[in-house]
Amino acid sequence: MTSLRDAQPAHAAHIITSDEEALQLAHQLAKEFAPGAAARDAERLLPWGEIEQFSASGLWGITVPKEYGGAGVSNVTLAAVIAIIGAADSSLAQIPQNHFYALEVLRVGGSPEQLQFFYALALQGQRFGNALAEIGHKDYKRRTHLAPDAEKGGFRISGRKFYCTGALYAQWIPTLVVDHNEITFLAFVPRQSPGVTIIDDWDGFGQRLTGSGSVEFDQVWVDADWVVPFKASFDRPTTIGPLAQLLHAAIDQGIAQGAYAATLDFVRAHARPWIDSGDTRAVDDPLTLERVGDLAVRLRAADALLRRAGRAVDQAQAALSAESVASASIAVAEARVLTTGISLLAGTRLFELGGSGASLSELNLDRFWRNARTHTLHDPVRWKFHAVGNYYLNDVLPPRQGTI
Incomplete structure (x- = not known):
């Protein structure tokens, strides 16, 4: 072994x-x-x-x-x-x-x-992917099974996963599994293990290079030392959920920043002022200036909430309690509301201000909106509003899970 x-x-x-x-x-x-x-x-x-x-x-x-x-x-x-x-x-x-x-x-x-x-x-530079989600059922239960190997020791894993972002590029694939008691664990599976099949079948119109396809496990052996408790991590207050959501917010903020920078570059170099403005340069068009100013303010606001959320997670990790974790989760949810909105808005406004020239396929500027729309589908922002409202109005702490 x-x-x-x-x-x-x-x-x-x-x-x-x-x-x-x-x-x-x-x-x-x-x-x-x-x-x-x-x-x-x-x-x-x-x-x-x-x-x-x-x-x-x-x-x-x-x-x-x-x-x-x-x-x-x-x-x-x-x-x-x-x-x-x-x-x-x-x-x-x-x-x-x-x-x-x-x-x-x-x-x-x-x-x-x-x-x-x-x-x-x-x-040392090794990468951990993921095999967490499963599709084909509406109950959100995991069916990838962890069973003891009586002959060799350790465990065997069987099942199929999807949305396995990063698994394609990883040396290890942390995999969410359940034992015969339906208790969940995170098993770190070496990519090259016999029985592991990584399928590059992700075909979303955005985030096209994330390798978020399928992974199949056919009686894959794992050492007992590679299996980490998972359910127990949510039975008590931890920062696993808010940290995961903070990273999602950061991805959306990055998309927004990229789209904003592309907007400035395109307007400066290629856009024309609208005929009614009376200006000769797009950068002097008063309504273009208003739209860029609005975008800049929203981008700065999202960045401020992202930083605030990061500090809240830091504080929760330093002094763990139900209240500190809840405060961190809410701070991150508030950030995700703004980063979701600005990532989509920035991708759209790039075309609003760039004009028809920005839509040329050779430029591929639509990737910002496509990537934002695809990534922001990870978990619905409408439920962020629900959690925030319930927290402030009814003093209800958000659930302990990876989506808040």
Whole structure:
């Protein structure tokens, strides 16, 4: 049997030591990723090289606590890093979302030995994908089964997953499983395990490069040391849910920032003023200025709530209680309301102000709206309003789950 101590990481990555270094590297990578984003999206060129560069930079290990050799960055910084990458290429920003989610589940429920092992892998550049969701049923129950292996020890996993963002690019696939008592666990499955089949069948019109397709498990063996409690993590107050939602908000904020920057560039270089304005340049058109100003204010407001939400998650992690986790969840829900709205609005306004020239397929500027619309379908923002209203009006704490 392979133990945690016996398994060896595959390769090394740069070790980031501070929040400032993480932000600096994110900006540097974003500049390198942005020029090819439109072509990658248009031709569905899977970003293997970019993903290797991204993880080798050390940015996938920034949440590893300092006592385990990582930077232990704040959640404000984590969200900012995702948004910075998302402004350049939102698919690249979403691919590590479940990697950080898995690390948070591990931080909350993993044993000291599991923490040591998987944190070391993250610091060395290994990527964790996900196999969480299942389709075909309306009850939201997981049917991927975890059964003891009486002969070999450990467990066997069988089932099929979909929306497995990042699994295509990962060395490990954290998989949500249930045992015979319907208790849920997160099993870290090596990608190369016999019986694992990754199917690149994601064909959404947005976020086209996230690898969010299917994974099948046919009697896949996993060591008992690779199985982490999951249900227990939600039986008590934890920051797993708000952290997951914070990352989703950051992806949307990144899309909005990218669309806003593209709008400014296109209006400056190509747009014409409307005939009734009497101006000769689009940048002087008074109604264009009003629309850009409105967009800028909304973008800044969403960014402010995203930062506020990150601080709330930081505070909850430092002083865990039902109240602090609820406060963090609500702060993140409020941020998601604005980041959802601005990501969709920015993608639409790019065409409103750019005019018909912006719609040329060769420019692929519609990717911002397509990506925003696809990603914001992850969980409905209307239920964010419900949770926020119930919290303030009735003092009802939001449910402990990954969607709030």
